[in-house]
Amino acid sequence: MDIYGKVPDFLRAPPLEEPKERIRGRGLSFMERATRGLSKLLRDTYVQWDTSSRDGFLQRTDPRVKILGLACAVVLVSLKHTLLSQLFVAVSIFILASSSRVRLSSIYPKALGMAFIFGFLIPAPSCLNLFSQGEILLTLMVRESPSSFLWLQVPATVGITREGLISIGLLGFRIFNSLTCALLLVNTTPLSDILRGLKHFKMPDSILVVILLTYRYVFIFLDLMEQMHRARLARIVKGGKNSETRRWAGERLGFLFGKAQLRCEQTNRAMEARGFSGRVRIEPLGRMGKGDRWKLAVLAMWAVVATSIV
Amino acid sequence: MEVGSSCHVGRGGNIHSVSHERAIMELDGVSYEYYDRFKALEEVDLVVQEGAKMAIVGANGSGKSTLLQVMAGILFPKKGRVLFRNQPVGEVSLRDPGFRHFFRSRVGYVFQDPDVQLFCPTVMEELMFGPLQLGLPHEEARNRSEEILKMLSLEALAQRPTYMLSGGEKKKVAMASVLTMNPELLLLDEPTNGLDPRTQSFLVDLIFSLHEVGKTIVIATHDLSLVMELHAKVAVLTEDHRIHKVGDTEEIIEDEALLLKANLIHEHTHKHDGEKHSHLHGHFLFHKHT
Numbered sequence: 001m002d003i004y005g006k007v008p009d010f011l012r013a014p015p016l017e018e019p020k021e022r023i024r025g026r027g028l029s030f031m032e033r034a035t036r037g038l039s040k041l042l043r044d045t046y047v048q049w050d051t052s053s054r055d056g057f058l059q060r061t062d063p064r065v066k067i068l069g070l071a072c073a074v075v076l077v078s079l080k081h082t083l084l085s086q087l088f089v090a091v092s093i094f095i096l097a098s099s100s101r102v103r104l105s106s107i108y109p110k111a112l113g114m115a116f117i118f119g120f121l122i123p124a125p126s127c128l129n130l131f132s133q134g135e136i137l138l139t140l141m142v143r144e145s146p147s148s149f150l151w152l153q154v155p156a157t158v159g160i161t162r163e164g165l166i167s168i169g170l171l172g173f174r175i176f177n178s179l180t181c182a183l184l185l186v187n188t189t190p191l192s193d194i195l196r197g198l199k200h201f202k203m204p205d206s207i208l209v210v211i212l213l214t215y216r217y218v219f220i221f222l223d224l225m226e227q228m229h230r231a232r233l234a235r236i237v238k239g240g241k242n243s244e245t246r247r248w249a250g251e252r253l254g255f256l257f258g259k260a261q262l263r264c265e266q267t268n269r270a271m272e273a274r275g276f277s278g279r280v281r282i283e284p285l286g287r288m289g290k291g292d293r294w295k296l297a298v299l300a301m302w303a304v305v306a307t308s309i310v
Numbered sequence: 311m312e313v314g315s316s317c318h319v320g321r322g323g324n325i326h327s328v329s330h331e332r333a334i335m336e337l338d339g340v341s342y343e344y345y346d347r348f349k350a351l352e353e354v355d356l357v358v359q360e361g362a363k364m365a366i367v368g369a370n371g372s373g374k375s376t377l378l379q380v381m382a383g384i385l386f387p388k389k390g391r392v393l394f395r396n397q398p399v400g401e402v403s404l405r406d407p408g409f410r411h412f413f414r415s416r417v418g419y420v421f422q423d424p425d426v427q428l429f430c431p432t433v434m435e436e437l438m439f440g441p442l443q444l445g446l447p448h449e450e451a452r453n454r455s456e457e458i459l460k461m462l463s464l465e466a467l468a469q470r471p472t473y474m475l476s477g478g479e480k481k482k483v484a485m486a487s488v489l490t491m492n493p494e495l496l497l498l499d500e501p502t503n504g505l506d507p508r509t510q511s512f513l514v515d516l517i518f519s520l521h522e523v524g525k526t527i528v529i530a531t532h533d534l535s536l537v538m539e540l541h542a543k544v545a546v547l548t549e550d551h552r553i554h555k556v557g558d559t560e561e562i563i564e565d566e567a568l569l570l571k572a573n574l575i576h577e578h579t580h581k582h583d584g585e586k587h588s589h590l591h592g593h594f595l596f597h598k599h600t
Binding site for chain 2: 008011012050224235255259
């Protein structure tokens with residue numbers, strides 16, 4: 001085929017000279033940040049795989065003990081209403097994390113960030129005496145007389161109450177403890193072991209399949225998303241307009257959705273072709289070792305102590 | 311190593327050439343790791359001359375695609391430096407709108423998987439995206455797109471959504487979407503991978519034609535038959551992620567020890583009349599002149 005004869009003139013010409021006027025363009029900050037976030041998520045996923053296979057205290061522990069420990073801790077932080085008991089749980093988790101060769105930086109910043117948003121920022125107004133009465137610790141505003149605004153009764157002295165602070169502290173602590181505990185389990189246990197542990201505790205197969213495939217495919221799709229961003233980056237000359245970026249992101253999300261659906265169908269067929277009939281058959285965990293039985297006993301004692309703390 | 315060129319030891323300790331011709335892109339001691347853990351490139355030194363036709367060959371996982379993405383300024387090396395027309399390419403330099411315009415309009419990168427590259431609703435919009443980015447008027451962008459569609463015999467697909475194309479058509483459209491920007495350096499990642507023989511042959515002809523009109527072409531491939539067809543300068547990337555040798559096609563193809571080391575050919579055992587024997591084996595193209 002004679003393509004040479006069909007090569008258009010502009011392709012035979014040298015590339016465009018730079019425009020004479022100064023090129024204006026914004027940085028690629030928004031998309032860059034988004035992509036860096038995706039890359040970090042991918043790296044974190046890798047870190048999970050790496051840390052869970054290290055030789056540490058929790059890594060050597062049977063997944064059933066760890067799952068029971070997580071369940072115990074979550075129930076405890078939900079039921080206990082004192083800061084002291086929450087602190088006790090937090091210190092226990094910290095000691096476990098420190099003894100398990102886990103990078104604390106992969107657990108604590110995330111937990112602190114989420115606890116700050118959901119345990120402090122969102123419920124922050126509730127520490128004012130506008131919503132619940134209590135002893136005022138810090139006066140913010142003094143008015144001549146109380147008034148009402150819509151359904152809200154505004155007292156003459158508006159301030160932060162002790163009761164409000166305690167309830168926010170408790171909520172923040174609960175979120176923080178639950179998250180650190182869950183992150184610690186994930187960072188010290190390979191996914192296959194978590195699934196085997198959950199299967200042992202009679203977790204329904206449909207949920208196990210969803211966990212397994214979500215973990216696997218989130219990784220694949222994040223990688224694909226990052227590649228698509230790079231492909232766009234390679235052709236972006238000026239910083240893209242926000243509307244263009246939004247359009248691109250929307251189109252790519254649609255593409256990812258389609259791809260996910262296609263992949264889902266293909267995976268389902270592949271699983272069926274290998275005999276999958278809806279029941280997850282994985283190698284069961286063996287009998288718990290002596291060391292793990294001891295750890296279970298210690299966990300039970302810990303739960304009793306934590307419950308007894310007022 | 312380039313013929314007729316002097317050589318020196320690069321920062322990465324590898325021998326590479328300093329040609330008297332004009333280098334369009336230079337890599338000096340480039341290393342890259344994924345997730346700060348998995349090595350993809352190790353102390354890579356490479357010089358691409360203006361108007362050259364170069365093939366980076368290596369086995370799966372040797373780092374060919376990473377190398378191309380580093381050259382395209384979409385991955386940034388941990389160590390070493392990349393120069394395009396003597397100007398450093400990096401995260402910082404590409405933040406400058408002037409340099410970004412200069413670099414992105416001159417370097418075109420075609421991904422191995424066209425699906426990640428095609429993001430506009432129709433083929434025509436996909437082709438016009440690049441020229442419009444360059445600030446060309448709509449009419450000129452459309453003219454360029456139509457000319458490229460004609461060159462690639464894709465006119466009938468102009469208004470078709472990109473997800474409704476076959477694998478070969480997607481590859482051609484991905485290539486077309488870069489060509490409308492008229493880059494001087496084309497980086498093609500596995501351009502013929504997974505395509506039927508006719509489309510492969512078409513793309514090889516296209517690469518030849520683009521080279522003849524003065525484009526610098528760099529392809530990453532593990533397909534030695536493609537390398538032989540292109541008759542390109544070859545850089546061999548071994549499984550330790552280093553450039554082991556740069557040379558002419560014949561020189562590289564004849565170096566069986568190197569090809570074996572780079573996992574581009576393998577030892578093959580089979581039987582003839584009940585007698586078992588082994589020999590080196592590579593999947594080269596059957597090529598007959600008529």
